[in-house]
Amino acid sequence: MESQDFADVLKAVRSFVRDQVIPREEEIEETDAIPEPVRQTAREMGLFGYALPEQYGGLGLSVGEEVRLVFEIGYASPAFRSMFGTSNGIAGQVLVNAGTEEQKDAWLPRLASGEVVGAFALTEAEAGSDPSTLTTSAVRDGDDYVIDGAKRFITNAPEADVFMVFARTGAPGSRGISTFLVEKGADGLTIGPPDEKMGQRGAHTAEVFFDGVRVPARNMVGTEGTGFRTAMASLAHGRISISAVCVGLAQRILDETVAYAKERSQGGNTIGEYQLVQGLIADSQAELYAGRSMVLEAARAYDAGEDTKLGPSCTKYFCSEMVGRVADRAVQVFGGMGYMRGVSVERFYRDARLFRIYEGTSQIQQLVIARTLLR
Ligand SMILES: Cc1cc2nc3c(=O)[nH]c(=O)nc-3n(C[C@H](O)[C@H](O)[C@H](O)COP(=O)(O)OP(=O)(O)OC[C@H]3O[C@@H](n4cnc5c(N)ncnc54)[C@H](O)[C@@H]3O)c2cc1C
Secondary structure: OOHHHHHHHHHHHHHHHHHHHHHHHHHHHHHOOOOHHHHHHHHHOOHHHOOOOHHHOOOOOOHHHHHHHHHHHOOOOHHHHHHHHHHHOHHHHHHHHHOOHHHHHHHHHHHHHOOOOEEEEOOEOOEOOOHHHOOOEEEEEOOEEEEEEEEEEEEOOOOOOEEEEEEEOOOOOHHHEEEEEEEOOOOOEEEOOOOOOOOOOOOOEEEEEEEEEEEEHHHEEOOOOOHHHHHHHHHHHHHHHHHHHHHHHHHHHHHHHHHHHHHOEEOOEEHHHOHHHHHHHHHHHHHHHHHHHHHHHHHHHHHOOOOOOHHHHHHHHHHHHHHHHHHHHHHHHHHHHHHOOOOHHHHHHHHHHHHHOOOOOHHHHHHHHHHHHHO
């Protein structure tokens, strides 16, 4: 995107987030839903397709641009970003990287406009950190495949129109997995009730059940046996984006922490005048600075085709742990208030916990990093 156009997008999104989303965060928490006007404005601004190619109606941002946009988006409740994060990210990128022209034409423009919502269905009860052991099966039957199995913790499942489903078409292991497009409403497809989560209210996950779901063979994304590779490519990009969300959220939490430290008094001084409180603030700022620098460098190297593995894992590992520490220090600076419902840092503390778990836990990032170096 032209640099002036991109600067305009950043400015508009920044104002939208601060003026229209942040004031409604408590409502999102209470109702467990994104208000319709917020969803509508996000659609009009192109936020459902910022990372999708321009030729399919997206904004076509590079990863370097995407992370700068996501720094702004991540400044609000993570549920806001989650509303369109999967369509741009792990689900949408499956089609971008592996879809046929027909599949891209059919789905990407509608995903980019927010008319439809996508979901990425990889995790199963017995296949989480190691999805190569997944058992959901897709068996060829004439011109169709018949899918049986169950997925869990699938973001957007309750509202998704299209699922990128990873299912076993061949031998055990990562080479026997293929990807399928499954539309909402398909016979035999059922969605469980929304999960009761620790945080990130307003973003929903659920189980997805496949009971003899029949899809035409043309719904296979990529070729047979390439599903694992497709999933990993989407996740690598996703890890940089999640890192940018962590940076945006850490900035927000730190801003709230500093504002509170300047305003709250004890013993005749504002608490920000106490050096032990300054230490908490300084540690958060230093780590946030490191995280932002890592994200920008990982995005640059990804765009340049230099590194699609080590950078995303290092960044996701560091930034997700970093925002957890920043949130923890924020609760400490807020004292008893930080432990009370209705106070933003209490909510962010719960929201932030997820980032160390999904799209590869911290331990899985450690394994990816170490194995890459040792290979
Ligand atoms: C809110 C939410 C949204 C999600 N959204 C999606 C989604 O949209 N699509 C999707 O497919 N999935 C989604 N997930 C699933 C998520 O990616 C998995 O929960 C995650 O990868 C961990 O898998 P698991 O829960 O089975 O934990 P497990 O794999 O059982 O891990 C349990 C613990 O063991 C550790 N562990 C596991 N294997 C190893 C190992 N080899 N070495 C060292 N430690 C190990 C883990 O790090 C963890 O600490 C979501 C999860 C949540 C909570």
